[in-house]
Amino acid sequence: MIPHPYFLYLGHSVDEIGIKTSRGLAVFRGEDCVGEFRHDDCPLTLGLKRMSFEEAVAAGARTLVLGIANAGGRLGRDLVDDAEAALAAGLNVASGLHQRLRDEPRLVAAAAKYGKTLYDVRDPADDLEVGNGKARAGLRLLTVGTDCSVGKMYTTLQLARALQARKIAADFRATGQTGILIAGSGVPLDAVIADFISGAIEQVSPARTDGGWDLIEGQGSLFHPSFAGVSTGLLHGAQPDALVLCHEPGRPHMRGLPHYQLPDLAECLEANLRVARLTNPNVIPVGIAFNTSKMDPQAARALCAETAAAFDLPCVDPVAMGVEPIIDRILACFAPSTSATTASR
Amino acid sequence: MIPHPYFLYLGHSVDEIGIKTSRGLAVFRGEDCVGEFRHDDCPLTLGLKRMSFEEAVAAGARTLVLGIANAGGRLGRDLVDDAEAALAAGLNVASGLHQRLRDEPRLVAAAAKYGKTLYDVRDPADDLEVGNGKARAGLRLLTVGTDCSVGKMYTTLQLARALQARKIAADFRATGQTGILIAGSGVPLDAVIADFISGAIEQVSPARTDGGWDLIEGQGSLFHPSFAGVSTGLLHGAQPDALVLCHEPGRPHMRGLPHYQLPDLAECLEANLRVARLTNPNVIPVGIAFNTSKMDPQAARALCAETAAAFDLPCVDPVAMGVEPIIDRILACFAPSTSATTASR
Structure with missing residues (x-):
């Protein structure tokens, strides 16, 4: 699984609902989260310490979690820039967005260059079957x-x-x-x-x-x-x-x-x-x-x-x-x- | 689009509903279909002439359509064997099954070897958007x-x-x-x-x-x-x-x-x-x-x-x-x- 401790990304988010993944981790896995990353125009906080990527690495973080959501789940340019900087600083990057990190050549190249891993949480298993609706125990x-x-x-x-x-x-x-x-x-x-x-x-x-x-x-x-x-x-x-x-x-x-x-x-x-x-x-x-x-x-x-x-x-x-x-x-x-x-x- | 005339595949099918793609083409694009392929154990027919792959090519067919369906849409071994033989005979191959022709290495290799094309009809466009439910004209x-x-x-x-x-x-x-x-x-x-x-x-x-x-x-x-x-x-x-x-x-x-x-x-x-x-x-x-x-x-x-x-x-x-x-x-x-x-x- 994804290496923790986590460093939680807020980026430029201004919408509380848009950061629900980062907040969910802060609430239910708080013991595994070292801090939060946000730009100056982000008015939101998870109540964790605001850090740079380098500070997060120094504090023990192993993975930046891009815990923000948007309709359609695309990777914006800001997100790619920040993820690249995080890789350069020594963090793995995890994302739950529809658009995959592995489909973004800049991130694939940066991960290879810095020896880090990209985690696309939204990849379903490839052995799914069609539902059968049969009553099951439990x-x-x-x-x-x-x-x-x-x-x-x-x-x-x-x-x-x-x-x-x-x-x-x-x-x-x-x-x-x-x-x-x-x-x-x-x-x-x-x-x-x-x-x-x-x-x-x-x-x-x-x-x-x-x-x-x-x-x-x-x-x-x-x-x-x-x-x-x-x-x-x-x-x-x-x-x-x-x-x-x-x-x-x-x-x-x-x-x-x-x-x-x-x-x-x-x-x-x-x-x-x-x-x-x-x-x-x-x-x-x-x-x-x-x-x-x-x-x-x-x-x-x-x-x-x-x-x-x-x-x-x-x-x-x-x-x-x-x-x-x-x-x-x-x-x-x-x-x-x-x-x-x-x-x- | 997919080159026609089509040659319609029934294979070993024994279930009328399972051949609905082949039958649909025979009914609604009959003028573009030269014949049907079925094994001896297939009791079904589209009312088209039964041919071998070589006979179909001689009759002008350009694409074998794997017009059969099964729950889950997997490519069985029989299907791969037949598709490979069709490519060798000089036909392109089109499929609407979930499992893609392009994910079957034997078919990719055969298509390259014989200079033919694999068509996966079930590939959705990659520019889809989330629905918005807004009332539209028409x-x-x-x-x-x-x-x-x-x-x-x-x-x-x-x-x-x-x-x-x-x-x-x-x-x-x-x-x-x-x-x-x-x-x-x-x-x-x-x-x-x-x-x-x-x-x-x-x-x-x-x-x-x-x-x-x-x-x-x-x-x-x-x-x-x-x-x-x-x-x-x-x-x-x-x-x-x-x-x-x-x-x-x-x-x-x-x-x-x-x-x-x-x-x-x-x-x-x-x-x-x-x-x-x-x-x-x-x-x-x-x-x-x-x-x-x-x-x-x-x-x-x-x-x-x-x-x-x-x-x-x-x-x-x-x-x-x-x-x-x-x-x-x-x-x-x-x-x-x-x-x-x-x-x-």
Whole structure:
């Protein structure tokens, strides 16, 4: 896998959602991150020490992670310039963008010159099969969302940790570049060939018989016209027993699409259940997860309570409030096996 | 493009659905096909003359089309042996399988040795963009289905021809390998990276302002657990004004999945309309197309009449009965522009 400690790249980013990979690593692999790189025009910070590439190497960093995202996932010229400088300073470079580092001749040449390695996290396995939809053993939970970037990965990771804390076997199954960097394995679902979407999920979350849970990271939204195909295949491949619906209250429009409104929560939940039932007719919702980071904490708690009552489901902000009410619901609905043992993340 | 005349490959195929690419070319490009290649254990025929590779070359063939399909789209050893022999005999080789001819060293070597070319029809364009869901000008019809291989391409081609026959501008927009070989262009949708499914369709069917129609070839089914992600992205990218639902009455189970039943027609139509409304809230159904090739003709007509009455939609077998009732419905629902002119296929 990719050598750590990591040095996290922010570059010229001005959009908090655009740096979600770097932030995810800072939050869930903070112990393996030595600092952050940002230009003077970047107003964002991960709360890590700002360093140059040379300072990062001196601090022990082994890999620069280009943890920023943009629609289409192209490598801009700024990014290539910075990655080249990082290689020259002695860092490997890892990227989760669609456009591959290995397809950029300047970076290939620089990596060769300085004896460093380029890691394209978004390369799917080459042995994927078409999905078969056959019922398989084990318990699976999938996070779904009203939109992209509403907290599905955070929620999934928090649920996995909370189950493990209760001594229940639980594995986080990563489906995006940030999740893969955090977990150390997974499938970069949006980079998979369209015919293999559901099959890739069947592979990343195979049958399990230890009584434990697979917590599968959701992607996109059935209501996002750019990415709903991915979300649909993910629902079918996951065969989820349980869904958690993720949402950011107050978001003005669908991510990247000012001409699209967010769906109604109830409509979104029902649509996800309807699609999920094709491969698991017994799927049920077990919770709602709000990203309330931009809200007043008291208003956030009131909204969660109100939503919980309206849907008869636990509703929390997994980061601010934890996920214990959702865990309680899961355990109430699915009797845990006494043979379950705690698995690693 | 690929040099014709074509020589159509059946190989060892025993499954009619598995040879649909070869058959599609025989039906819709018959004037450009000199014959068929099949082994002694192949009980199928396209009604073309059976020839050896050498006889095909003598008859003027320039390209062997490996027009057979299998789940996953791998090149078997038989296929590679035959393709190599065809190259040696003096034919180019074209394939729509997922696994590329150019990734098979024996074929690359043979093509170089004999001065022939390998054509991988399933290579998508490398300039695809993520879909944006913005409303665009023009009229679009999409065929959708209860399952894979129920006649969506045939229906779409017949609709395009029938509109052209009425002097209405109409273009067939191919989304699969057979359609692309017939039309000469298109997007191999199931080979596109998952994040670009809807964007690829926005590109293959751009805004049009001549009052004519784009007839977009559907793929898969919302109810096929292997491929519903593709079908979802296709619905969103197409922004269809009109849907035609395709079905093969009497099919015992979903293609390739004995453990999955076909959906109810009404449920399938409603699900497609619901998904399509995300990018075109005004979408309407304009017809139902049955593949009744395995039915008694009188029973087929009775079933079409009964279905038409139940759904208040024209219902025909496009091959056996033509598509005129659906064209009438389209023209009744969408007033044709007087400026429309007939476009090429």
